[in-house]
Amino acid sequence: MPDFTQSNEDGRSVLRFTGNLTLARIRKLTERLSEVKEDRPLVDLSGVDRMDTVGAWLIYKLKRDRRAEVVGESDEHRSLLDQVEKADQPVKVRPDSTPAFFRVVGQIGAGTAMAGRTLYGLLGFFGGLLVSLWNVTTHPRRFRINAVVTNFEHVGIHALPIIGLMSFLVGIVIAQQGAVQLRQFGAEIYTINLIGRSSVKELGLLMTAIMVAGRSGSAFAAQIGSMKLSEEVDAMRTIGVSPMEALVVPRVLATVLLMPVLGFYASILAIIGGAMFVWIDLGIPLVTFIQRTREVVPETDLWQMLIKAPVFGLIISMAGCFQGLQVEGNAESVGLRTTAAVVQAIFLVIVLDAFFAVFFTSIGWL
Amino acid sequence: MSEDSHIIQVRGLKNSFGEQIVHDGLDLDVRKGEILGVVGGSGTGKSVLMRSIIGLQIPDEGEITVFGESMIGRPEEEAKHVRRRWGILFQGGALFSTLTVAENVQVPIKEYFPRMDETLLDEIAAYKVVMSGLGPEAGPKYPSELSGGMRKRAGIARALALDPELMFLDEPTAGLDPIGAAAFDELIVQLRDALGLTVFLITHDLDTLYAICDRVAVLADHKVVAIGTIPELLALDHEWIQEYFRGPRGRAAATVDKRERARV
Numbered sequence: 001m002p003d004f005t006q007s008n009e010d011g012r013s014v015l016r017f018t019g020n021l022t023l024a025r026i027r028k029l030t031e032r033l034s035e036v037k038e039d040r041p042l043v044d045l046s047g048v049d050r051m052d053t054v055g056a057w058l059i060y061k062l063k064r065d066r067r068a069e070v071v072g073e074s075d076e077h078r079s080l081l082d083q084v085e086k087a088d089q090p091v092k093v094r095p096d097s098t099p100a101f102f103r104v105v106g107q108i109g110a111g112t113a114m115a116g117r118t119l120y121g122l123l124g125f126f127g128g129l130l131v132s133l134w135n136v137t138t139h140p141r142r143f144r145i146n147a148v149v150t151n152f153e154h155v156g157i158h159a160l161p162i163i164g165l166m167s168f169l170v171g172i173v174i175a176q177q178g179a180v181q182l183r184q185f186g187a188e189i190y191t192i193n194l195i196g197r198s199s200v201k202e203l204g205l206l207m208t209a210i211m212v213a214g215r216s217g218s219a220f221a222a223q224i225g226s227m228k229l230s231e232e233v234d235a236m237r238t239i240g241v242s243p244m245e246a247l248v249v250p251r252v253l254a255t256v257l258l259m260p261v262l263g264f265y266a267s268i269l270a271i272i273g274g275a276m277f278v279w280i281d282l283g284i285p286l287v288t289f290i291q292r293t294r295e296v297v298p299e300t301d302l303w304q305m306l307i308k309a310p311v312f313g314l315i316i317s318m319a320g321c322f323q324g325l326q327v328e329g330n331a332e333s334v335g336l337r338t339t340a341a342v343v344q345a346i347f348l349v350i351v352l353d354a355f356f357a358v359f360f361t362s363i364g365w366l
Numbered sequence: 367m368s369e370d371s372h373i374i375q376v377r378g379l380k381n382s383f384g385e386q387i388v389h390d391g392l393d394l395d396v397r398k399g400e401i402l403g404v405v406g407g408s409g410t411g412k413s414v415l416m417r418s419i420i421g422l423q424i425p426d427e428g429e430i431t432v433f434g435e436s437m438i439g440r441p442e443e444e445a446k447h448v449r450r451r452w453g454i455l456f457q458g459g460a461l462f463s464t465l466t467v468a469e470n471v472q473v474p475i476k477e478y479f480p481r482m483d484e485t486l487l488d489e490i491a492a493y494k495v496v497m498s499g500l501g502p503e504a505g506p507k508y509p510s511e512l513s514g515g516m517r518k519r520a521g522i523a524r525a526l527a528l529d530p531e532l533m534f535l536d537e538p539t540a541g542l543d544p545i546g547a548a549a550f551d552e553l554i555v556q557l558r559d560a561l562g563l564t565v566f567l568i569t570h571d572l573d574t575l576y577a578i579c580d581r582v583a584v585l586a587d588h589k590v591v592a593i594g595t596i597p598e599l600l601a602l603d604h605e606w607i608q609e610y611f612r613g614p615r616g617r618a619a620a621t622v623d624k625r626e627r628a629r630v
Binding site: 022031079083086090330 | 468469492502508510528
């Protein structure tokens, strides 16, 4: 146990330390030492066995702040005391903090500027993407078919089970909720209209877009972000490989081409889910279900989905790649950018979906 | 040499990754207060040896004791007592990127002494930062704002946080300029002398070997083929050792070392 006794000799306060002056027991000692108020005490270290730098720091502080005189220290203790004395310089532990008001105002300003810059950057990014696509079209040999195929696999094939299951369940939920409401009017048969039209026109694709944004958009941001951190992107540039062509174009192409397929697949699975529910709960046979679906779901619903799907794919993949390329500094930035990619993608998809809905209605695709 | 003065004792260590055998029957003793250099060609398992000793890699076979306590199959709670007696500098510094340098230093202290007074904690972090050779302005900086050499020093500051008796350094001078590397060598010797450290040092830097290592252990053929001072190793008839120390780079480092000693 480290300990010290305080006594008074010849009108001068004397602190005698004994035991181990080490980090493990230092807390109690600090508390007790803060009660010692006398100036210019005599500090006797002759009873100290082991001392580490923290112990030395404590003694040094007595020397510095109370002008204590240290006696009875061994050579090792003295060298430690010298070491900490040399190391005593004003060091800040954290960057200076600003008052709350200024911080909030600053954050709002920074947020606004950031949003503006992101929008501007996305626009520039879209332009860069078009240029790269043009370059790839005019120089087909620079087209990275392997990368596109790999991304097909990651974005598309690996997503099939989860998107299928999700859509199947969504179909059941629509059927169940719809049946409960429509039963009140004796119009249960219209459950089939509800399932068919909502899954093909909206829900199948929208849920798929959200799932792809969560699965692949985030993956794009994290992959490209960590490549940026490990200077792989810079290495590419210096070798003469355009990161836009090597990293972004394959991912965007894969997502754009796959979204219609995934959306269609999701719609079919949702209809199957609904059909199952309708068959079991309402007793409508599958044949009737299919026949009625063919009657009530117009072809324009399918076209709507197939037009929207590539656009959503473009938004999701662009948000992911763009945010990935914005990563700078540390691992935390990868996390922030990945989150931003997913949030932006889903937000933009839903905003655009609203515009599409108004547009298609006004051209008569009810 | 008595048994107690061996801080680290490795006996019959065997490590393998699938088919590939890294260590087979490796023995090693590290004496108290020495700076032991560990050298070996790429892929001879220097880092794996370090990771086995500090418990990041569970060996297939063998016995490892640190401070006289067996380290293999220890429950986490017991291993903690040993862990707080050593400090580790990883190759890239491995600083926590979301904390400032000074906060990085505080992490181990807070972990083991959660009720430590905040002011004292800040003071400790402050003098450790300066002790590791960083300027006072480095304290509130984030690792991404530091150069490679400064990051290593910050790593040392964190390794020193708990006033360890044993330090593991994984290629501390790799990637530093010669002046920075020499300063780092000096820092290690200084810290050893001031704090009575034992240092386990993995390095490829011949200058470092000549300048600061008391003994050098050579890893080859899955084991420690030789351990001793550099003159002792030079006297051995082992192909790799001869090539290592007598190659063009080895000769250059040796000449410089002799010249410096002559001057002193």
